[in-house]
Amino acid sequence: ETGVTQSPTHLIKTRGQQVTLRCSSQSGHNTVSWYQQALGQGPQFIFQYYREEENGRGNFPPRFSGLQFPNYSSELNVNALELDDSALYLCASRYLRGTGELFFGEGSRLTVL
Amino acid sequence: GENVGLHLPTLSVQEGDNSIINCAYSNSASDYFIWYKQESGKGPQFIIDIRSNMDKRQGQRVTVLLNKTVKHLSLQIAATQPGDSAVYFCAEATGLSGSRLTFGEGTQLTVNP
Numbered sequence: 001e002t003g004v005t006q007s008p009t010h011l012i013k014t015r016g017q018q019v020t021l022r023c024s025s026q027s028g029h030n031t032v033s034w035y036q037q038a039l040g041q042g043p044q045f046i047f048q049y050y051r052e053e054e055n056g057r058g059n060f061p062p063r064f065s066g067l068q069f070p071n072y073s074s075e076l077n078v079n080a081l082e083l084d085d086s087a088l089y090l091c092a093s094r095y096l097r098g099t100g101e102l103f104f105g106e107g108s109r110l111t112v113l
Numbered sequence: 114g115e116n117v118g119l120h121l122p123t124l125s126v127q128e129g130d131n132s133i134i135n136c137a138y139s140n141s142a143s144d145y146f147i148w149y150k151q152e153s154g155k156g157p158q159f160i161i162d163i164r165s166n167m168d169k170r171q172g173q174r175v176t177v178l179l180n181k182t183v184k185h186l187s188l189q190i191a192a193t194q195p196g197d198s199a200v201y202f203c204a205e206a207t208g209l210s211g212s213r214l215t216f217g218e219g220t221q222l223t224v225n226p
Contacts, residue, residue, distance in 0.1 A: 002156070031212050042202050042216030043157065056208045090156050094212060102212060104156030 002026075004105035006091050012111045018079045021108045023091030025072040029103070031055075032074045034066060035090040037107070043090055049074060078110075086112045125223045132190040134220045136203035141184060145206040147214065148177060148188045152199045157216075160188070162206070190222075198224045 003026035013019050025032055031050045035043035045058040049068035063079040072093070078085055088109050092102040126132050138146070144165035149157035161172045163179050163186070170177050176189040190197055200221050204214040 101159045106156045
């Protein structure tokens with residue numbers, strides 16, 4: 001049990017739609033990052049938030065955006081969905097000055113038709 | 114670049130044997146690496162980490178070896194158990210206190226009873 005919960009666990013969208021994925025972190029975890037994991041591949045870093053501001057971004061277009069809230073929850077928003085956005089989206093959090101271990105949630109499986 | 118890759122996509126061992134999972138990286142400036150285990154339907158789980166000022170680090174039944182000369186690291190699992198069956202990823206940790214991870218593609222470890 002990592003203390004990181006994500007919702008929804010599964011969802012299906014159609015191309016062009018928008019989606020919001022949610023993550024609830026452990027109390028005190030002020031750093032949250034999001035990853036996209038395509039089937040059979042390793043997770044790819046999307047971006048990271050620290051104290052409610054984006055702090056580092058991977059090679060993802062601006063239609064991927066996020067929010068981090070003071071209550072240790074966060075969101076990943078994806079606009080204008082494309083078929084290639086179908087993947088498992090993972091949220092990970094930690095306390096910045098902690099041991100370095102990132103705690104991952106179990107992910108949200110997005111299918112774009 | 115920050116490529117982190119794995120030599121073998123699959124590894125099958127007998128219960129009780131030792132397992133060795135290999136990983137190569139290309140960025141000679143990389144200084145912090147983490148091994149993750151991902152079971153089916155779950156998020157990655159931290160196993161062990163190592164910094165570049167070390168060659169070896171041991172945990173419970175696991176050992177990570179780092180060879181900076183050839184930019185290679187390995188994960189050794191002693192007395193492999195059926196519960197060790199999972200996909201194993203090495204990841205390079207960079208960014209804000211090492212919280213940005215660049216994952217390899219993963220090795221599927223299957224433990225036969």
